[in-house]
Amino acid sequence: MENYKIILFLCNWGPHAAYQGLQDNGYQIPSEIKMVSIPCTGRISKAILFKAFEMGADGVAIVGCCSGACRYGSGTDTAENNTIDTRSILELLGMGQERMRLATFLPDESTALKDFLADFCQQIKMLGKSPVSPVQPTSQDMPPETVQQVLTRHDAYSCQDCGKCTASCPLALSGKSYSPRTLVNSIIQGNGNREQIYKDLQACLTCGICFERCPSDVNFPEFVRDMRGVLFQADGMESGRQPHGGFFQSLMRTMTSPALKTSRWDWLPDDIRLDDQSPILFFGGCAPYFDVFFRRHQKVQTRDIIADSLRLLNFFDVQPRLLPSERCCGHDLLWSGDRVNFMRLAKLNVEMIQDLGVKTVITACPECYQTLSTQYVLQGLSPAFTVTHLYDFLEKEIDKGAVNFKQLDRKITYQDACRLNRMENVRELPRKLVRRLSVKNFSEMKDAGQSALCCGNCAWTGCDAHSKALQVKRIRQAKETGSDLMVTSCPKCQIHLRCAMEDPFLGEELKMEMVDLTTLIAKTIYYD
Amino acid sequence: MTKEIQKQEVIVTGFGGQGIVLAGKILGMAAALGDHKESTLVQSYGPESRGGACCAQVIISNRIIQYPYVKTADALICMSQSAYEKYKDQLKPEGYLITDRDLVTPDGCREFFDIPATRMAEELGRKMMANIIMLGFVTAITALVSKAAAQEAVQSSVPKGTEEMNLKAFTKGFEYGVSKLKGKEKKATGQIGVTS
Numbered sequence A: 001m002e003n004y005k006i007i008l009f010l011c012n013w014g015p016h017a018a019y020q021g022l023q024d025n026g027y028q029i030p031s032e033i034k035m036v037s038i039p040c041t042g043r044i045s046k047a048i049l050f051k052a053f054e055m056g057a058d059g060v061a062i063v064g065c066c067s068g069a070c071r072y073g074s075g076t077d078t079a080e081n082n083t084i085d086t087r088s089i090l091e092l093l094g095m096g097q098e099r100m101r102l103a104t105f106l107p108d109e110s111t112a113l114k115d116f117l118a119d120f121c122q123q124i125k126m127l128g129k130s131p132v133s134p135v136q137p138t139s140q141d142m143p144p145e146t147v148q149q150v151l152t153r154h155d156a157y158s159c160q161d162c163g164k165c166t167a168s169c170p171l172a173l174s175g176k177s178y179s180p181r182t183l184v185n186s187i188i189q190g191n192g193n194r195e196q197i198y199k200d201l202q203a204c205l206t207c208g209i210c211f212e213r214c215p216s217d218v219n220f221p222e223f224v225r226d227m228r229g230v231l232f233q234a235d236g237m238e239s240g241r242q243p244h245g246g247f248f249q250s251l252m253r254t255m256t257s258p259a260l261k262t263s264r265w266d267w268l269p270d271d272i273r274l275d276d277q278s279p280i281l282f283f284g285g286c287a288p289y290f291d292v293f294f295r296r297h298q299k300v301q302t303r304d305i306i307a308d309s310l311r312l313l314n315f316f317d318v319q320p321r322l323l324p325s326e327r328c329c330g331h332d333l334l335w336s337g338d339r340v341n342f343m344r345l346a347k348l349n350v351e352m353i354q355d356l357g358v359k360t361v362i363t364a365c366p367e368c369y370q371t372l373s374t375q376y377v378l379q380g381l382s383p384a385f386t387v388t389h390l391y392d393f394l395e396k397e398i399d400k401g402a403v404n405f406k407q408l409d410r411k412i413t414y415q416d417a418c419r420l421n422r423m424e425n426v427r428e429l430p431r432k433l434v435r436r437l438s439v440k441n442f443s444e445m446k447d448a449g450q451s452a453l454c455c456g457n458c459a460w461t462g463c464d465a466h467s468k469a470l471q472v473k474r475i476r477q478a479k480e481t482g483s484d485l486m487v488t489s490c491p492k493c494q495i496h497l498r499c500a501m502e503d504p505f506l507g508e509e510l511k512m513e514m515v516d517l518t519t520l521i522a523k524t525i526y527y528d
Numbered sequence B: 001m002t003k004e005i006q007k008q009e010v011i012v013t014g015f016g017g018q019g020i021v022l023a024g025k026i027l028g029m030a031a032a033l034g035d036h037k038e039s040t041l042v043q044s045y046g047p048e049s050r051g052g053a054c055c056a057q058v059i060i061s062n063r064i065i066q067y068p069y070v071k072t073a074d075a076l077i078c079m080s081q082s083a084y085e086k087y088k089d090q091l092k093p094e095g096y097l098i099t100d101r102d103l104v105t106p107d108g109c110r111e112f113f114d115i116p117a118t119r120m121a122e123e124l125g126r127k128m129m130a131n132i133i134m135l136g137f138v139t140a141i142t143a144l145v146s147k148a149a150a151q152e153a154v155q156s157s158v159p160k161g162t163e164e165m166n167l168k169a170f171t172k173g174f175e176y177g178v179s180k181l182k183g184k185e186k187k188a189t190g191q192i193g194v195t196s
């Protein structure tokens, strides 16, 4: 009983008076409640609300002033929205949305507040302890690497100081005073400004353009990734600097708890046929979480890609199974430097998939694909299943013939996903599929294929005005092709580019419809 | 193959130079050598042999074949429009009409199975393999010969050194056929697209 942990975020204004009223009258606040006094409920972001759960809270209550009585005007409304989103995320995680509540009280409503606290405690105890155990370092974790080890592994010493990387880096080209060459060198010399090195390591998009150009073959994206690992592990997590307050890293760390039974499939449409004995497993990815998080902002619907992938498998008579308790593949943790938690996720996923006796894993997400098929092995795991990208499956099936595509009266262009394009060398395959479609026109952007510009963010790290400028450039390139539809292959490209399209100053100029290639195929394919 | 099938009469037809006779020969060989049935082949080049209609008549049977000419065909495989016009009336009402999609436009009074065999062969880089693609397609659509027997017969009939390429062509046609049958099945249920 005693070890229940309930976090109470309590607004300093109205409800705090009610809370004090309780204390003044000698009421014992239940011992499981840990009160955190806050200036306004509107200031408690989804990242902060969720952080409590990541750290093992069994319940979180956020208590503020009634709508209209907020000292700052819109605080309560913001809190309401944040609560709805956080609750939906808890639901997807299988933790139960009831673990989070929002309530409002006037200064004189002490009794109502007392009842609320008692009732919430009661409810949390009924739900039981949270399945999330806060991450503690264990002896099984990999020992942290040293700067030297990383430099040696990536042979960064062979840097010739030629500057080709900086000359090709889209961040540097969009005006940021950022130079991969300087970064490598100041790390090698070991005398650089630590703060600046941190910032630069955060900024890199790990897009890989520089690696394509480097005459010494320094794998800069992986070098940055592993340096992030070294520094962040030594100095603690840098969540404060991550976009969206580190919400996504927090979410993904939560999924490392083995006891967590996620329920990320409940929303799947009824028309999808699955077979829980199938040797083929479809790995969906985190799209459903993204959709919840960006629900009000960009109205992304990236989970449709999952549904359409499954429909396409069904179309070709494959009824796959799903991983009931699927977790994040770990891509974002790995690339934001949290290798320890990445390994925890990776091991859990591999174990769960192997326990099902699955032979083939199919996925449509470029990050899941790169991570499951390549990184798991590179990071020392030996999964006993093969990983196929949905495009591979589709190309093989479509190539057999007897299917056709409905005419689509659109002009399209294609946005490469960096994980498929430069990391896995999958750039012809999606284009082959694109060319099979019956559209009015397909044209490439100025920078396409090997030199394609990325969507401006990776692993929820280092989003700033310069990466925004890069996104704007990319969208303009897409528009310059004369196309009216941008075809993407990564849910994140949709999210980050849509975000840039919300720019209030550039407004309509940047608006462009986007659709995922999988969805486009699913919408137009038919048996001839 | 299926026991009830007693005798199957097949006409393979098209232009001279399309490998029509070879296709007929492979079909007959597959039935005889691979599936251990009886088979006969009659080829007619006629005066039209260069570019005109060319025809191979194949009979496959469980019993000894007394008369090697086709009276009414159980399957008509057409790789040219003129050949189609010439032979279409010999096909039984319930027989299979199989065509090269880009070369034959059937008159629409019966169901048929088509494949762009010549185009697919061009995509593979060898136009003359259209007949082998067609053979793969026919093997998938009809129950004339088994897949293994047909593959065996292809392998032993094509010029040395081209076996692998021809088997690839055969597989292309076969897979197209399987996919086609699946499509027919879906059409029957009224769902040809992903959701409708």
Ligand code: SF4
Pocket (backbone or CB within 6 Å): A165, A168, A169, A170, A171, A172, A180, A203, A204, A205, A206, A207, A208, A209, A210, A211, A220, A221
């Ligand atoms: S990976 Fe991309 S963003 Fe990072 S330094 Fe290289 S080119 Fe620049």
Ligand code: SF4
Pocket (backbone or CB within 6 Å): A158, A159, A160, A161, A162, A163, A164, A165, A166, A180, A181, A184, A210, A213, A214, A215, A216, A217, A218
């Ligand atoms: S391109 Fe390679 S060799 Fe040249 S400065 Fe950059 S890291 Fe060094």
Ligand code: SF4
Pocket (backbone or CB within 6 Å): A243, A244, A456, A457, A460, A463, A464, A495, A496, A497, A499, A500
């Ligand atoms: S581009 Fe937008 S959605 Fe992407 S990380 Fe930056 S703020 Fe978030």
